[in-house]
Amino acid sequence: MELLMSIVIGIVFSVTIYLFMSKDLLRVVAATLLLSHAVHLLLLTMSGLQRGAAPVLSFDAEAYTDPLPQALVLTAIVIAFAVTALLLVMSYRTYKVHKTDDLEELRGSADE
Amino acid sequence: MSNVIILPVIIPFIIGAILILLYKRHTIQRVISGITMLALLALSVYLAIYVYQHGTLVLEVGDWEAPFGIVIVADLLSTLMLLLSTLVGTVCLFFAFQTIARDREKQFFYPLYLFLMIGVNGSFLTGDLFNLFVFFEVMLIASYGLIVHGGTGYQLRESFKYVIINIFASALFIVGIAWIYSITGTMNMAHIAQRVSELDQTGALNIVAIMLFIVFASKGALFPLYFWLPKSYYGPPAAIAALFGGLLTKVGIYAIIRTFTVIFNHDTGFTHKGLIVTVAGFTMLFGVLGAVSQFDFKRILSYHIISQVGYMVMGLGIFTPLAVAGAIYYIAHHMIVKTALFLFAGATQKITGTTDLKKMGGLIGTHPWLAWLFFITAISLAGIPPLSGFFSKFPIILAGFEEQQYVISAVALLVGLLTLFSMMKIFSYAFWGKQKHTAAQAKIPVGKLLLPILPLVALTIILGFAAEPIFTYSMEVAEDIMNPTNYIESVLKE
Amino acid sequence: MKKPNNMMLQTLTRLIILIVLSFSIYLLLAGHNSPGGGFIGGLMTASAILILYLSFGLNSIKKVIRLDYIKIIGIGLLFASVTGVVSMVFGFPYLKQFFDYFRLPILGEVELTTALPFDLGVYFVVLASALAIILTIAEDDK
Numbered sequence: 222m223e224l225l226m227s228i229v230i231g232i233v234f235s236v237t238i239y240l241f242m243s244k245d246l247l248r249v250v251a252a253t254l255l256l257s258h259a260v261h262l263l264l265l266t267m268s269g270l271q272r273g274a275a276p277v278l279s280f281d282a283e284a285y286t287d288p289l290p291q292a293l294v295l296t297a298i299v300i301a302f303a304v305t306a307l308l309l310v311m312s313y314r315t316y317k318v319h320k321t322d323d324l325e326e327l328r329g330s331a332d333e
Numbered sequence: 334m335s336n337v338i339i340l341p342v343i344i345p346f347i348i349g350a351i352l353i354l355l356y357k358r359h360t361i362q363r364v365i366s367g368i369t370m371l372a373l374l375a376l377s378v379y380l381a382i383y384v385y386q387h388g389t390l391v392l393e394v395g396d397w398e399a400p401f402g403i404v405i406v407a408d409l410l411s412t413l414m415l416l417l418s419t420l421v422g423t424v425c426l427f428f429a430f431q432t433i434a435r436d437r438e439k440q441f442f443y444p445l446y447l448f449l450m451i452g453v454n455g456s457f458l459t460g461d462l463f464n465l466f467v468f469f470e471v472m473l474i475a476s477y478g479l480i481v482h483g484g485t486g487y488q489l490r491e492s493f494k495y496v497i498i499n500i501f502a503s504a505l506f507i508v509g510i511a512w513i514y515s516i517t518g519t520m521n522m523a524h525i526a527q528r529v530s531e532l533d534q535t536g537a538l539n540i541v542a543i544m545l546f547i548v549f550a551s552k553g554a555l556f557p558l559y560f561w562l563p564k565s566y567y568g569p570p571a572a573i574a575a576l577f578g579g580l581l582t583k584v585g586i587y588a589i590i591r592t593f594t595v596i597f598n599h600d601t602g603f604t605h606k607g608l609i610v611t612v613a614g615f616t617m618l619f620g621v622l623g624a625v626s627q628f629d630f631k632r633i634l635s636y637h638i639i640s641q642v643g644y645m646v647m648g649l650g651i652f653t654p655l656a657v658a659g660a661i662y663y664i665a666h667h668m669i670v671k672t673a674l675f676l677f678a679g680a681t682q683k684i685t686g687t688t689d690l691k692k693m694g695g696l697i698g699t700h701p702w703l704a705w706l707f708f709i710t711a712i713s714l715a716g717i718p719p720l721s722g723f724f725s726k727f728p729i730i731l732a733g734f735e736e737q738q739y740v741i742s743a744v745a746l747l748v749g750l751l752t753l754f755s756m757m758k759i760f761s762y763a764f765w766g767k768q769k770h771t772a773a774q775a776k777i778p779v780g781k782l783l784l785p786i787l788p789l790v791a792l793t794i795i796l797g798f799a800a801e802p803i804f805t806y807s808m809e810v811a812e813d814i815m816n817p818t819n820y821i822e823s824v825l826k827e
Numbered sequence: 828m829k830k831p832n833n834m835m836l837q838t839l840t841r842l843i844i845l846i847v848l849s850f851s852i853y854l855l856l857a858g859h860n861s862p863g864g865g866f867i868g869g870l871m872t873a874s875a876i877l878i879l880y881l882s883f884g885l886n887s888i889k890k891v892i893r894l895d896y897i898k899i900i901g902i903g904l905l906f907a908s909v910t911g912v913v914s915m916v917f918g919f920p921y922l923k924q925f926f927d928y929f930r931l932p933i934l935g936e937v938e939l940t941t942a943l944p945f946d947l948g949v950y951f952v953v954l955a956s957a958l959a960i961i962l963t964i965a966e967d968d969k
Binding site: 317 | 866956957960963964967
């Protein structure tokens with residue numbers, strides 16, 4: 222299962238890199254979104270995909286899951302949510318001010 | 334007692350929330366945020382003294398025991414960094430009172446400023462790797478807000494790149510955290526350090542070390558990940574640029590120092606003396622070459638951040654107590670001097686309306702105070718004795734020669750020379766020569782603007798003349814962090 | 828311009844938001860030891876209110892909901908931060924949680940924790956910031 226997940230994460234990462242290379246502002250934002258998914262999956266997978274009862278709450282289960290990676294992923298998801306929201310607003314403003322969403326045109330000249 | 338060490342994080346949080354409620358009334362916001370920063374400064378002075386006298390303080394947040402819950406740790410290094418960051422934050426805030434435009438002030442400038450302080454203070458205090466990531470993100474999100482603050486076209490365009498690069502680096506941070514968790518099964522830095530020393534740092538752990546180094550290097554603007562810095566620091570107003578220049582990259586450097594002294598200290602031949610020293614050399618060289626080629630006040634200063642970050646990392650890379658003490662001294666010197674220089678750039682911009690050196694000239698005739706204060710700070714940056722720059726570079730380079738790292742020491746000396754050259758370039762273009770600003774501009778008073786900068790200039794002189802006690806202090810800090818058993822024992826209570 | 832016929836959407840909205848709102852509040856209250864929490868509850872409430880804005884139009888809902896979302900963000904942050912400080916006042920470490928079981932009228936025995944005000948703060952912050960972001964962009968577009 223971990224192997225399968227690793228392959229999936231690899232695919233998501235490569236799609237992310239592809240999107241990062243594109244010229245479109247919105248595609249780059251989408252890339253950051255996908256990137257966050259990839260690393261969250263990685264965080265869950267690297268700590269081992271376990272089956273078992275929730276710890277602390279019950280005492281009679283055979284196996285318990287490690288709660289820490291889930292807490293970490295939850296925190297990371299919330300942060301990614303905030304960053305994505307901010308980035309979307311920012312790219313919207315950039316588009317409004319510069320009247321273009323082409324990163325080639327947003328490059329800026331060397332002498333300003 | 335140990336609850337006190339969370340206060341530098343909590344106070345700006347609560348006050349920031351209150352300031353959001355008062356977002357329409359900027360005078361009250363100014364007063365409250367000013368008082369808060371002064372209180373934080375007093376608190377961090379108190380903490381620094383307390384920790385120096387009584388040893389490391391540890392707080393287990395939520396009463397969860399050490400390896401399981403998050404710990405907040407105040408040792409010598411973190412309290413020193415805390416003191417410096419609140420000092421820089423206070424000075425920049427008082428400078429901002431006079432320079433930030435009214436309409437910008439209303440767009441949540443002060444709440445964002447305090448949230449940035451939460452992130453910075455939290456990063457210095459936390460003893461948990463994932464919590465470090467969280468505080469990094471708090472700091473970065475606030476910095477995204479501040480760097481586009483005002484929303485001019487240039488700012489939006491360059492900040493977009495800044496944000497994307499930082500998001501990518503943060504993603505790599507999570508990757509590093511995931512790897513380290515899969516190897517050690519813990520997030521507490523002291524616990525990780527213990528496990529790493531049991532595991533023998535080879536193979537996979539070295540890869541994790543390099544991964545984390547890449548992450549912190551891109552936040553701290555090290556070679557070859559510094560390219561985002563000069564352009565994005567050019568856009569925002571002087572107070573924000575000074576805050577970022579003095580503070581943000583140093584959080585990355587702090588994280589490098591922390592992780593590479595506490596956790597990854599078993600294979601120093603490869604990580605420290607190999608990787609970090611090489612990177613430091615290139616960082617210094619490319620940073621200073623960038624600065625030499627520029628003709629813009631703020632751009633030169635931004636490139637110098639890069640070259641000077643190299644010195645700090647070089648001190649860590651040589652990894653003797655003398656070198657690390659030099660690096661710590663250098664961080665203190667750099668944060669003070671760099672902030673002051675950026676604020677001087679802001680003051681000259683207020684007079685001449687530009688940061689282009691070719692359009693300035695003769696400021697020494699109309700604003701002699703500004704000119705001479707700048708001169709003191711500039712030669713301090715370049716490392717002329719008896720100012721702080723000399724006494725912070727000297728131990729690093731000395732340690733470099735002692736450890737037979739001749740190439741890097743030679744590079745450091747050369748970079749010092751080129752720093753002097755570009756500082757003198759600013760001085761001769763902007764302050765000497767024919768007066769290029771109009772008579773009306775010559776009458777613009779800057780006395781009030783210089784007031785917040787004065788303590789910084791005074792400090793660089795004090796750090797130079799009182800080098801002996803301060804160097805003894807940084808030596809103690811260096812020995813404390815190079816001997817991580819102390820840190821580990823006080824966190825895990827063994 | 829002909830007024831679009833929104834009757835289907837508006838009738839359904841009246842039904843849906845009741846369900847969504849009550850479920851979001853359930854999520855908020857359940858959050859401290861089972862799936863749910865302030866974050867997800869806040870997002871769900873925000874989506875319920877967004878359906879209102881979508882189906883009845885920005886201006887008509889603004890006349891009904893006259894809240895300054897930015898102030899709600901501030902209030903939420905205050906809630907969340909002060910909850911942690913309360914335990915400091917009593918000499919415990921920051922963010923220490925307490926819980927106990929109480930017998931309340933109608934509800935019977937319930938578990939009350941200090942995690943709940945914290946979650947409530949998160950709920951307000953998430954709800955208000957999501958709405959503030961979306962409404963700011965929506966108004967800017969005109």
